[in-house]
Amino acid sequence: MSLTGTAANLVMLAEGGEGGNHESLNPALVGGGALFALLLLLWITTRFNRDR
Secondary structure, eight states: OOHHHHHHHHHHHHHTTTTSOOTTOOHHHHHHHHHHHHHHHHHHHHHHTOOO
């Protein structure tokens, strides 16, 4: 099996037959949640790395 054939099969598997989008997922909400989580982790990291 060639690399391009394998890649095409993986893309078709990832799409799931319906285009890969789920109706209940809101991109703005998912992105905002990810941003919030990353900023929270950044804040926690900076609290632990203070020089005293």
